[in-house]
Amino acid sequence: MDSVLVTGGAGYVGSHACKALAVAGWTPVVYDNLDTGHRDLARYGPFEPGDIGDRERLEAAIRRHRPLAVMHFAARSLIGSAVADPLATYRTNVAGTLTVLEAMRRLGVGMLVYSSSCAVYGHPATVPITEDAPLQPVNPYGWSKLAGERMIADAGAAYGPTWTALRYFNAAGADPEGEIGEDHRPESHLIPRALMAAASLIDCLEVYGGDYATPDGTCVRDYVHVSDLARWHVAALERLRNGGGSVAVNLGSGRGWSVREVVGAVEAVTGRTVPLVTLPRRPGDPPVLVADPARAAALLGGPARLPGLDRMIDTAWRWLQRRRV
Numbered sequence: 001m002d003s004v005l006v007t008g009g010a011g012y013v014g015s016h017a018c019k020a021l022a023v024a025g026w027t028p029v030v031y032d033n034l035d036t037g038h039r040d041l042a043r044y045g046p047f048e049p050g051d052i053g054d055r056e057r058l059e060a061a062i063r064r065h066r067p068l069a070v071m072h073f074a075a076r077s078l079i080g081s082a083v084a085d086p087l088a089t090y091r092t093n094v095a096g097t098l099t100v101l102e103a104m105r106r107l108g109v110g111m112l113v114y115s116s117s118c119a120v121y122g123h124p125a126t127v128p129i130t131e132d133a134p135l136q137p138v139n140p141y142g143w144s145k146l147a148g149e150r151m152i153a154d155a156g157a158a159y160g161p162t163w164t165a166l167r168y169f170n171a172a173g174a175d176p177e178g179e180i181g182e183d184h185r186p187e188s189h190l191i192p193r194a195l196m197a198a199a200s201l202i203d204c205l206e207v208y209g210g211d212y213a214t215p216d217g218t219c220v221r222d223y224v225h226v227s228d229l230a231r232w233h234v235a236a237l238e239r240l241r242n243g244g245g246s247v248a249v250n251l252g253s254g255r256g257w258s259v260r261e262v263v264g265a266v267e268a269v270t271g272r273t274v275p276l277v278t279l280p281r282r283p284g285d286p287p288v289l290v291a292d293p294a295r296a297a298a299l300l301g302g303p304a305r306l307p308g309l310d311r312m313i314d315t316a317w318r319w320l321q322r323r324r325v
């Protein structure tokens with residue numbers, strides 16, 4: 001079986017991509033320093049402990065497994081910590097990505113699928129957001145992801161690897177078979193925090209801003225099931241293997257849900273109350289972020305298969321109960 005080096009494959013999205021790769025007949029080789037990942041989530045192929053900044057270790061792993069491609073998830077992805085300590089985020093997300101690209105070049109790995117983010121768009125002037133919207137991040141995390149995209153595009157033009165930059169909106173849910181799921185510590189994402197509040201694992205859910213120009217005053221975000229994200233990663237890889245050209249693609253559902261709608265859905269799924277506290281807006285939070293999913297549908301095989309918010313919340317709830325309660 002052909003192998004793929006999956007940096008960050010012990011994390012949330014990366015572990016689901018590994019499962020999808022294994023189901024599709026690839027061998028996912030996880031390369032991860034377990035900074036925010038978990039050893040038990042890397043269960044679909046070999047595990048290589050290591051930091052993406054460690055050139056020798058990374059190259060040794062590539063020499064050992066001879067992957068046809070790299071899927072590059074490893075990153076620091078907390079916006080708050082990127083604002084507080086931008087250089088640490090740039091070291092992992094920019095310098096780390098540079099080391100991955102250099103290793104690929106030196107050892108002749110010809111395809112890359114990269115975890116980018118809707119944070120590259122900053123405050124979009126119009127929604128839904130197409131891939132041609134201006135790229136104008138508003139925080140160091142978004143800049144680090146955009147810098148990664150820029151280096152990848154320039155390396156592709158100069159040395160030939162083909163690539164797909166997948167700009168995720170909000171990954172949500174867990175493996176429907178319950179094998180893997182989200183386990184960020186600390187957890188900052190809305191759905192798991194709302195579930196944690198419902199399960200009394202935290203005192204209450206913080207809602208940042210209740211006075212936005214949205215129907216109920218709270219921010220609207222596009223949630224997409226992590227298993228759909230995973231499937232699209234495999235589709236992106238297979239498209240490159242079949243000669244598809246390098247491209248950036250939004251990964252979202254194409255519809256938005258407000259914070260209050262998410263809380264209502266969490267209460268309906270769990271049958272429990274979510275205690276809330278409404279706090280001031282966070283700087284840099286746009287009111288509405290929703291993807292135009294047309295390019296993903298055209299290039300990566302159809303719309304989301306698990307598009308409903310209830311399904312995302314239900315799979316996440318079952319995972320949280322197994323993992324944390």
Ligand SMILES: NC(=O)c1ccc[n+]([C@@H]2O[C@H](COP(=O)([O-])OP(=O)(O)OC[C@H]3O[C@@H](n4cnc5c(N)ncnc54)[C@H](O)[C@@H]3O)[C@@H](O)[C@H]2O)c1
Pocket residue numbers: 007008009010011012013014031032033034035036037038050051052053072073074075076077092096115116117118167168169170171172184
């Ligand atoms: N979760 C989302 O909604 C979302 C949205 C947009 C973009 N992204 C991007 O998707 C990717 C995966 O996000 P996630 O939510 O799965 O995060 P995660 O923290 O669960 O996974 C990141 C993984 O990378 C590993 N890692 C971090 N630094 C490393 C290093 N220097 N060397 C080796 N491994 C390292 C961590 O241990 C972890 O297993 C990230 O690049 C993130 O920026 C995520």
